[in-house]
Amino acid sequence: MQHRIVVLGAGYTGAIAAGRLARRLYREDVAITLVNAEPDFVERVRMHQLATGQDLEPRPLAEMFAGTGVALKQAKVTGIDVDRRTVTVTDVNGPDGPEHEPGHEPEHELEYDTLVYALGSGWNDQGVPGTTEHAHEIASRPGALRLRERLARLDAGQPVVVVGAGLTGVEAVTEIAEARPDLDVALAARAGLGDWLSPKGTRHLRKVFGRLGITVHEHAAVTGVEADRLVTADGTSIPAAVTVWTTGFAVHPIAAATALEVTGTGRIVVDGTMRSVSHPDVYAVGDAALAMGPGDKPLRMSCASGTPAAWQAADAIAARLTGGKLPSMPIRYFNQCISLGRREGLIQYVTADDRAVRAALTGRFAALYKELICKGAAWGVAHPVFLPSRRRHVVRDQDRAASTVTSPA
Structure with a gap:
């Protein structure tokens, strides 16, 4: 059996x-x-x-x-x-x-x-009022396709705000800003931008954000999402025709x-x-x-x-x-691979327990590195037949019992 x-x-x-x-x-x-x-x-x-x-x-x-x-x-x-x-x-x-x-x-x-x-x-709405009604998520393909359709309908100059400054938020906001430079793109971060990176990594991240024209609202904990704006803990109102939620x-x-x-x-x-x-x-x-x-x-x-x-x-x-x-x-970590649009990237090297070290790879080569990692991961999943085979037969319980030798008294 x-x-x-x-x-x-x-x-x-x-x-x-x-x-x-x-x-x-x-x-x-x-x-x-x-x-x-x-x-x-x-x-x-x-x-x-x-x-x-x-x-x-x-x-x-x-x-x-x-x-x-x-x-x-x-x-x-x-x-x-x-x-x-x-x-x-x-x-x-x-x-x-x-x-x-x-x-x-x-x-x-x-x-x-x-x-x-x-x-x-x-996606995790973190219990923030209005998020499920008004925000978009990109943790799933249906969610990404809904956002794709919504972004395509936006006129030039309309505000788009990505909430969450982790890996997903950083990749999303730079991708949107690069693809739609006609939009007013912003990021709302609970803490500082790139504060988990090395100094070199943080400098490069800020440089790319500046080049792409992304507005950053740092130390801005979002406490409410409405159809056309966000509200932060200190009462600040941030205009948002589209809100993208990436907070975990x-x-x-x-x-x-x-x-x-x-x-x-x-x-x-x-x-x-x-x-x-x-x-x-x-x-x-x-x-x-x-x-x-x-x-x-x-x-x-x-x-x-x-x-x-x-x-x-x-x-x-x-x-x-x-x-x-x-x-x-x-299981240990080696680096964090971050795409910053299609032409820029950031490879932050980390300790085994995922803490940033001084070394970081930036720029076009980092973007190519990240792309190679993504392609390699997909190829490995899509081609299981090429995994080296080391097959062994299942040992049944009765086989284990039959192979047990008891020494004579």
Whole structure:
């Protein structure tokens, strides 16, 4: 009987985990099912490009996993029962799938022996009044496409404000300012601009912002969003025909509704192999997992954390099923890669626990470096068949028992 592995979510981490498992285990031993609501792989790190009118290369999951043995299921996850080892899904109409009346899509259960939870995260409105009604998000492809349509309708001179000065906010605001120099583009930052960077990195960031004509509202905590303006904690009103909200991410709420041990924000608590500390048949990777990194600090929600976490989980699952050696490589950081439009970039080198050091790469070469990183990440996900194969057969419980030798008394 095949060991059933179900992977939920085909973003960077889920797709990588599924592809790596397919190259570590024999098809006759395991049945790997990858569940995703969309038919395509989404390059989330490029959503700011999609929002500004750029077209991204389509990456159909069916083509990516052709010949791997991974079974694709286009469906939405609606529930998980970790005690019964089942996942409840609702089938989504695919281009070649059956037609269903809206609101009457069939709901059914998938059984698993091992579950990989990689449902990721979405935008976080931080509870600020008016955000869900009036702000745009770019944490998803639908959100980026809605923003794309809205920006295309803006007349010259209208104000666009990006709220949040982290990596996503910085990339979004520079992309918008470069693509639409006719707009009045601004950034609202709770703290100082680039205050997490090295002095060299901060200087370059400010230089690019100045060149692109971006207005920066520093130490401006936004407390309200309206249809045509933002309000900050000190009562300042900032005009905004379009508000783009990039103040962090919130995980999918499904995990918090299960018996899994989760944090107060709903992230699944895992050990160094990405295995749930409460349910050993469940692994979590990417933004949905709370894993500790160097310095006993939680790994941040990012592709930089998620990709090695997916490798770790897949290798740990394969090792436990085949009696192999568990992976012991700690996850650490090397740099933060930031695009500043299509012609500028910033590579901030960091310590293992993600603190900036003095060294930073800037300018056109940094932009090319970032582009290479993005292309490499997408290529690695889209070509799991090229991953070096080190397959081993699954060791059954009865095989383990039969191989145990007891010394005579």
